[in-house]
Amino acid sequence: MTAALRITGLTVRYGDVLALDGVDLAVEPGEACGLVGVNGSGKSTLFKAAVGLVRPVAGTVEVLGGPGDRARKSGLVAYVPQADDLDRDFPVSVEDVVLTGRYHLMGPLRRPAARDRAVVAQALARVGLADLAGRQVGRLSGGQRQRVLLARALAQEARLLLLDEPFTGVDAGSEAAVTAVLRDLVADGCSLVVSTHDLSMLPALCARSVLLHRRVLAHGPTAEVITPENLARTFGLDQAGAS
């Protein structure tokens, strides 16, 4: 079976700084993979490399059995940023944002067809924001804005979702809504990579996890990866890095 995401020997440098060192990662269709590490451990770099935003020094990235740019052109990959990464004063409505999930399916003028609007309405209903479609994105709570970004990935009909800290700064209601939608996606055969430094959500969502600190420190079933010893090791490395 073709992996949804296959990363082999990935090494990324920023100037003199080694951000990722020979990372291997494979995510199968219908699998949710947790990506655990402290800040600065290379989680975001891994995502950026996976979507072709940073050029690796070495290693390869394969998305859904092909090169990354082919998967991107057909909209099969979605990147779900943290809501706070985006300008909340930006003058667009919730529906406007979710519609951008389908821009690659529209003509060059990005004029939405009836089907696009229907899919967007469906996506918003799935994340429980149907009645807020017309609201400016800044007039939502952090958790609601996170759900808007998830709805955009749903509207995109992506097969691989990369989620950057989807539960950071999110209220309990939104957390439950996001988790439920993500579980449904996995059941439908979509693949997820969920980066987090908050481990409480992980076992419920991701069967498998990877512990990252520039290199892969541990990988396997989530319960076996998130052990006190492994976490102590990550902490230890972090302290060593800081001194």
Added chain:
Amino acid sequence: MTATVAAELVAVAARVPASGWDLLTEPWQYGFMQRALLVTVVASVVAALLSCWLVLIGWSLMGDAVSHAVLPGVVLAYLVGAPFAVGAFLFGAGAVAVIGWVRATSRVKEDAAIGVVFTTVFAFGVVLVSVTPSQVDLSHILFGNVLGVSDADVWQVVVLGALAIAALVLGRRDITLYAFDKVHAHVIGLPVRRIGMLLLGLLAVSVVVALQAVGVVLAVAMLITPGATASLLTDRIWRMLWVAPAVAAACAVVGVWASYVLDVASAGLVVVCQGLAFGVAYVVARVRGRRSSRSGSSRRPAPGSAAPRAEDRPRDLPAEDRAGGPEQGVQAAPGG
């Protein structure tokens, strides 16, 4: 906005009751006034459309840079007898390229890179003017000479302006996504670099157009003020794209007309009008904001209520990964 304009017109007309109507219509009988009006309106509308995105992306300083950097291009074009638009475009686009290159390949931050490059290029233009024969009038380039535009200039402005307006209107959705979320645009396979280049190219074109109307120094006002004004009046970009050009066009009409009546610099007056319109919009926004906070219902969350929590670190990646300081640890280790 048109109501304000109309009120202003009526007020001025009322002061001279005998010749009120004449005062309104008289300026437009002259060819030079018609040309001035056409050039100023076209330039205002192009710059106003673009300004909506410039203020959202945070590229206002880039508008400043491009408008100044065109100076040597204009002087050289005069010298060799080429259309001034060609020289202006080459130097405007060239300055943008150099700014991007300096920023990407050194530790100099963007605002410093912009400052260094555009002042240097502008200064080079000043030097060029000083060594050229006297037919190049520096003050015309710096502050515009809209009352003296030729028919050829008008054609140039109208054609370039129409092309820029068409490109901005047709590309509005892609440009808006570019301004809002470049990463998502890239991930769904949109040509992000090309959209950015298009935007900078259109910035150079609109400076070239605005140059005729208000000159190098005041062009930057037309590239910032209408967008900032519109952003105060509405929180939908699609409405901003109507409001900004409408306000700017109204300011152009009032400014050019009043400059004739009062016998003052038209470029200056047009930009002053834009500034006044911004002032009015600011007051309207404040009053509206106070009213909606009193009624309370659909207000945006108060600043801080959904603010980034302490554990959120800047997520600009290279910086984050470079950070070697004490990091936030992994939280809530089960069974730990």
